[in-house]
Amino acid sequence: MTSHAPLYYPADARGDETSGHLCDILLHGLLAEAPSFDDLDRSAAHQAALDAISHWGSRDHPAPGLAGADGATDDILAAARREFARRGYGATTIRDIARAAGVGMATLYRRVESKESLLRSIIDVYAGCLDEVFGAVMSADSADAERLYALTRVFGHASRHFHEESRIVSFGWFGREAASSPVHDYFVATQQRFDAMTALLRHGTRTGTVRPVAGSRELAVHFRSVLWLRFHEHARTSEARAFAFLRQSLLQGAVTRP
Secondary structure, eight states: TTTTHHSSSSSTSSSHHHHHHHHHHHHHHBBBOOOOOOHHHHHHHHHHHHHHTOOOSSOOOOOOTTTOOEEEEEEEHHHHHHHHHOOOTTTTTHHHHHHHHTOHHHHHHOOOHHHHHHHHHHHHHHHHHHHHHHHHHHSOOOOOOHHHHHHHHHHHHHHTTTTHHHHHHHHHOSEEESSSTTTHHHHHHHHHHHHHHHHHHHHHHHHEEEEEEEOOOHHHHHHHHHHOOOOOHHSSHHHHHHHHHHHHHIIIIGOOOO
């Protein structure tokens, strides 16, 4: 968490207060009384999450903004994801992408308008998948605790399925708030999802479902930051084990584990 804190927490946040709240959440959980995981597995929100995730499929199909639907286009798209994630968008050149895809510059330019259009295509697909599953969870006929549980499933899966995309948007570029940025729409959608998550936690706090460890907006920051931790980069942790950690630590708390 320390190494990723600058990505998620405001620069003016008090370190002692913020870390104290985070420790409280991880040790004692967000929920005042957590239902059993078996019951949460059967909730409408969790089933909606599983259904939406199952439709994500492969990322290697041509995305909007790319001409053609052949193997070279797929190779260019996959190479761009890898290079943007490895080098950063700003440091990656169109020639780097062509070389990584194993195609000539002429072949690349017959299929791609620019480096910017490649980034926009990659992020548009990523954002569309996140919006679909997030909307399905939030609109499900489920209680607050059930929606929070489903979100742990969603983002635990997304951090692996969209490993390269999540790295691109985390460590990418300056000026993403600008309307002219190729990731402006993603930035806006991210803020909307965060606001919806904040509202969910606010409602849970008011009804007594969520423990009032901190303000609802800070709770949302903690919840989101832990969800996006890259377990798979630091150890051989399966998706199932990562999900087990997320739901236990965030919802029930580590010290309540049987």
